[in-house]
Amino acid sequence: MSKTSPNAAAQSRERRVWYLIAAVIVAALPLFVTDSYWRTNLIVCALNILLAIGLDFVLGYAGQLNLGQSAFYGLGAYSSTLLVLKLGLPFWAAFAIGTLMAGAAGALLSFFAVRLRGHYLAIASLGFAVIIYQILLNWISLTQGPLGIYGIAPPPTVAFPGLPQIAFGDLRNLFYLTAGFTLIVYVLLDQMVHSPIGETLTAIREDEVSAASLGIDGPKWKAFAFAVSSAAAGAAGCFYAPLVGTLVPDAFFVSESFMILAMVIVGGMGTLVGPVFGAVLLTILPEFLRSLGDMRLIIYGASVTLAVLFMPGGIVEAFHLLRHRLFPEGEMR
Amino acid sequence: MSSIVLQQAINGIVVGSLYVLVALGLTLIYGVLVQINFAHADIVTLGAFAAYGVTHLLSGNYLAGIAAALGLGAALGWLINAGIFVPLRERGSELLPLIATIGVSIMLQNAMLALLGPIPYAFDTPYSNQVIRLGTLFLTVQNVLIILVSGVSIALLYGFMKFTFLGKALRAVSQDRETAGLMGINPGHLIMLTFVIASALAGLSGAMLGPVLVLTPFAGTSVIVKAFAIVIIGGFGNVEGTILAGLLVGLIESYTTQFLDPGLIDIVVFALLLLTLAVRPTGLIAERREENV
Amino acid sequence: MNPAAPKQADPPTPLLEAHRLCKNFGGVRAVQDISLTISAGTVFAIIGPNGAGKSTLLNLLSGVYQPDAGEIRFAGLDLVGLPAHRRVRHGLARTFQKIRLFKQLSVLENVLAGYHTRHSIPPLQYLLHGAAFRADARRCRAGALDLLEFVGLAHRAAVPAGSLAYGEQRLLEIARALATSPRLLMVDEPAAGLNGAEVAALLRRIANLRERGVTIVLVEHNMDLVMTLADRILVMDYGERLFEGAPGEVQAHPEVIAAYLGAEAL
Numbered sequence: 027m028s029k030t031s032p033n034a035a036a037q038s039r040e041r042r043v044w045y046l047i048a049a050v051i052v053a054a055l056p057l058f059v060t061d062s063y064w065r066t067n068l069i070v071c072a073l074n075i076l077l078a079i080g081l082d083f084v085l086g087y088a089g090q091l092n093l094g095q096s097a098f099y100g101l102g103a104y105s106s107t108l109l110v111l112k113l114g115l116p117f118w119a120a121f122a123i124g125t126l127m128a129g130a131a132g133a134l135l136s137f138f139a140v141r142l143r144g145h146y147l148a149i150a151s152l153g154f155a156v157i158i159y160q161i162l163l164n165w166i167s168l169t170q171g172p173l174g175i176y177g178i179a180p181p182p183t184v185a186f187p188g189l190p191q192i193a194f195g196d197l198r199n200l201f202y203l204t205a206g207f208t209l210i211v212y213v214l215l216d217q218m219v220h221s222p223i224g225e226t227l228t229a230i231r232e233d234e235v236s237a238a239s240l241g242i243d244g245p246k247w248k249a250f251a252f253a254v255s256s257a258a259a260g261a262a263g264c265f266y267a268p269l270v271g272t273l274v275p276d277a278f279f280v281s282e283s284f285m286i287l288a289m290v291i292v293g294g295m296g297t298l299v300g301p302v303f304g305a306v307l308l309t310i311l312p313e314f315l316r317s318l319g320d321m322r323l324i325i326y327g328a329s330v331t332l333a334v335l336f337m338p339g340g341i342v343e344a345f346h347l348l349r350h351r352l353f354p355e356g357e358m359r
Numbered sequence: 360m361s362s363i364v365l366q367q368a369i370n371g372i373v374v375g376s377l378y379v380l381v382a383l384g385l386t387l388i389y390g391v392l393v394q395i396n397f398a399h400a401d402i403v404t405l406g407a408f409a410a411y412g413v414t415h416l417l418s419g420n421y422l423a424g425i426a427a428a429l430g431l432g433a434a435l436g437w438l439i440n441a442g443i444f445v446p447l448r449e450r451g452s453e454l455l456p457l458i459a460t461i462g463v464s465i466m467l468q469n470a471m472l473a474l475l476g477p478i479p480y481a482f483d484t485p486y487s488n489q490v491i492r493l494g495t496l497f498l499t500v501q502n503v504l505i506i507l508v509s510g511v512s513i514a515l516l517y518g519f520m521k522f523t524f525l526g527k528a529l530r531a532v533s534q535d536r537e538t539a540g541l542m543g544i545n546p547g548h549l550i551m552l553t554f555v556i557a558s559a560l561a562g563l564s565g566a567m568l569g570p571v572l573v574l575t576p577f578a579g580t581s582v583i584v585k586a587f588a589i590v591i592i593g594g595f596g597n598v599e600g601t602i603l604a605g606l607l608v609g610l611i612e613s614y615t616t617q618f619l620d621p622g623l624i625d626i627v628v629f630a631l632l633l634l635t636l637a638v639r640p641t642g643l644i645a646e647r648r649e650e651n652v
Numbered sequence: 653m654n655p656a657a658p659k660q661a662d663p664p665t666p667l668l669e670a671h672r673l674c675k676n677f678g679g680v681r682a683v684q685d686i687s688l689t690i691s692a693g694t695v696f697a698i699i700g701p702n703g704a705g706k707s708t709l710l711n712l713l714s715g716v717y718q719p720d721a722g723e724i725r726f727a728g729l730d731l732v733g734l735p736a737h738r739r740v741r742h743g744l745a746r747t748f749q750k751i752r753l754f755k756q757l758s759v760l761e762n763v764l765a766g767y768h769t770r771h772s773i774p775p776l777q778y779l780l781h782g783a784a785f786r787a788d789a790r791r792c793r794a795g796a797l798d799l800l801e802f803v804g805l806a807h808r809a810a811v812p813a814g815s816l817a818y819g820e821q822r823l824l825e826i827a828r829a830l831a832t833s834p835r836l837l838m839v840d841e842p843a844a845g846l847n848g849a850e851v852a853a854l855l856r857r858i859a860n861l862r863e864r865g866v867t868i869v870l871v872e873h874n875m876d877l878v879m880t881l882a883d884r885i886l887v888m889d890y891g892e893r894l895f896e897g898a899p900g901e902v903q904a905h906p907e908v909i910a911a912y913l914g915a916e917a918l
């Protein structure tokens with residue numbers, strides 16, 4: 027949509043201003059949010075944003091449904107933790123391997139199903155989520171099954187000469203780490219979707235036969251998008267483990283995939299900001315709805331269905347509609 | 360040893376025929392509409408609870424319970440088609456209806472959880488405890504009933520698709536909307552019929568499996584995941600393939616439970632699914648169709 | 653070969669050759685034993701009644717379907733087995749009879765998608781846009797606007813493709829296909845749904861493309877268009893080749909008149 031505006035250079039400048047604003051918000055948040063309960067929530071928010079923009083990259087742009095985010099999340103969390111615990115690898119090496127492993131698993135999975143209609147990939151990834159959950163639960167010698175892994179240490183302290191040490195046991199620093207990483211991923215994805223890669227993925231989403239007639243290798247690009255999406259989930263998992271300190275398989279049950287899907291749908295798929303709003307809303311809102319118990323999930327389910335039916339662009343579309351109402355003769359985007 | 364093998368074969372066929380019932384509904388809808396109703400699982404669960412409730416209210420009249428499940432399933436199918444698939448049809452998206460029904464599924468499941476709680480219900484029918492012995496083998500009358508009901512429904516459905524005008528029209532729609540229009544049949548009505556039949560089957564299978572599986576609000580979900588695997592292994596939209604794959608998965612499940620570990624069932628089933636996608640992507644009974652461009 | 657024969661100019665180099673192509677759908681023999689040779693720089697038309705197999709033949713040439721039997725060579729390269737997207741890089745492009753635009757994308761974005769194989773951006777600049785990225789974007793955008801100008805849609809660049817009138821959508825399909833910079837452009841019924849003035853404009857544009865050296869395969873029911881533009885015409889019926897020749901020969905051929913042209917041509 028943005029490509030058609032007369033001045034692409036101005037838009038690219040505008041994007042950079044938004045990146046800067048986002049960076050300022052990230053930097054400022056811990057100044058206002060000081061108690062550890064809400065700081066933890068902020069970190070969870072950052073991880074959920076990472077999961078949601080990852081899913082949106084494959085769903086909103088390439089038009090492929092990845093229901094395996096919970097599994098890739100779990101894969102990242104367990105593999106990085108086990109690499110540190112069992113092989114004694116440094117955290118950042120384990121982080122890189124965990125992220126790459128999740129990405130590779132995603133690419134492999136999509137390799138099986140991308141030649142077929144999108145439904146196959148959705149179901150195959152759902153199946154993958156079930157398998158991984160069962161493996162985490164049953165491979166007790168490795169994962170300790172339902173008992174879980176306890177006492178996972180935070181990422182190692184970083185020390186730059188001449189500067190104070192940065193310890194990630196401190197929630198503020200852990201927030202800067204996770205939110206900073208999420209922001210970087212956001213920027214990279216945003217640059218990609220506003221490049222010919224974005225054009226290619228949306229072409230596949232709109233009509234794969236037609237895309238092929240323009241030289242686009244559908245299966246290859248779908249696998250690419252799928253791999254990016256699962257790698258983002260893997261990275262989120264690598265951060266999840268030291269944040270919570272504990273890993274149990276139930277954290278990566280299939281329903282987690284549905285939660286991430288809800289964030290993308292409610293926020294608005296096909297834009298990267300949408301899922302950010304969706305993730306923040308669906309992470310923070312439940313904190314205020316605790317009293318509702320299971321009703322909370324009923325509301326999520328309903329909001330997914332209603333959004334698809336009546337507001338397929340989610341919060342972002344609602345926002346645009348509202349702006350049109352308020353400023354009818356304002357500039358068109 | 361061999362009697363264990365045989366006993367597990369019987370168990371496998373019992374479970375497998377239930378899976379076939381669930382999967383057939385999915386495959387019917389896919390065949391006609393090329394869409395997935397994710398809430399199919401919850402129709403199964405609701406069917407199970409409806410059967411449970413009615414059976415208990417009528418002090419053990421299981422047949423009335425089955426009828427209630429059938430009716431509830433049909434009604435839900437109608438509702439889901441009218442409320443979700445019809446409005447989304449003109450948007451022509453492959454995934455939106457799937458996503459919308461995932462929402463419905465989350466809603467229904469958690470509504471059931473809120474109302475009925477997570478603790479399994481003991482659903483005993485008058486037939487649960489009557490045991491038939493065949494030498495060293497034994498099976499309950501409930502199991503026999505499951506095989507019979509599934510077998511008869513599958514046969515009826517098969518006959519309907521193959522030999523009646525409506526059934527042929529259904530297959531025509533699945534091949535090509537316009538042809539069906541030419542046969543003088545409104546495709547919209549046919550799609551509705553498909554939903555009602557498929558969902559009634561789901562309700563029915565709920566009533567049948569309630570007594571043999573663990574009856575909680577998640578009962579349908581655990582079955583549907585296997586049903587999806589079956590539908591892909593059998594070839595989406597392919598009735599014969601679905602029946603074959605359903606029985607296969609049932610057998611794999613009972614042998615895995617016996618000789619390996621129950622925890623491995625899902626892993627084995629999905630390994631089979633991935634293998635199918637890798638080797639025969641269009642399913643066991645391949646039916647290669649090229650999109651008419 | 654015969655020294656007595658008058659010296660002829662070298663035969664024009666064949667750009668595309670197909671030999672005994674066959675394609676069945678279930679029991680339907682959509683294309684049967686079709687052979688053809690298309691010379692570079694010419695307009696090769698394929699005509700025939702509905703269901704004759706014209707679109708299927710185009711789908712075989714463009715790689716949407718693979719043939720059950722037969723050979724296809726493009727500039728000496730064996731195309732059989734090559735998927736559609738790989739053929740594009742060798743210079744084949746096409747439009748679709750049932751229009752397949754990216755409906756939700758803008759007109760300009762549709763054409764830009766056609767530049768997929770022609771970007772020159774260092775991989776890292778996809779992640780962080782730099783000077784080379786912007787230069788590429790400017791080049792593709794300018795090229796796409798030129799193409800829209802060529803088909804007369806420049807004023808519609810910003811609207812969603814789905815909101816164009818039917819005739820405009822057909823033109824946009826051509827512009828999008830041209831964005832791949834093809835040596836051979838295959839158009840499937842480009843004049844369907846166009847009014848008289850639009851057909852005249854289409855005719856000029858196709859003639860213009862031929863002048864620029866693009867070889868054209870034209871599947872069309874509009875006989876005026878075919879007879880004016882085509883250098884050679886293949887007539888198909890029931891998947892088979894009924895006749896092949898120059899426009900004059902086709903118009904004179906009794907079987908063709910009976911099977912297809914009918915009263916209209918007389």
Ligand SMILES: Nc1ncnc2c1ncn2[C@@H]1O[C@H](COP(=O)(O)OP(=O)(O)OP(=O)(O)O)[C@@H](O)[C@H]1O
Nearest residue numbers: 649650651677680682701702703704705706707708
């Ligand atoms: N993907 C397909 N699956 C099954 N049958 C097909 C397919 N594509 C084409 N056919 C059949 O092959 C035959 C030839 O079709 P084709 O579309 O090539 O004809 P055509 O000459 O382009 O006709 P028209 O002038 O109507 O466009 C028809 O009988 C058609 O029904």
Ligand SMILES: [Mg+2]
Nearest residue numbers: 706707708749
């Ligand atoms: Mg045609």
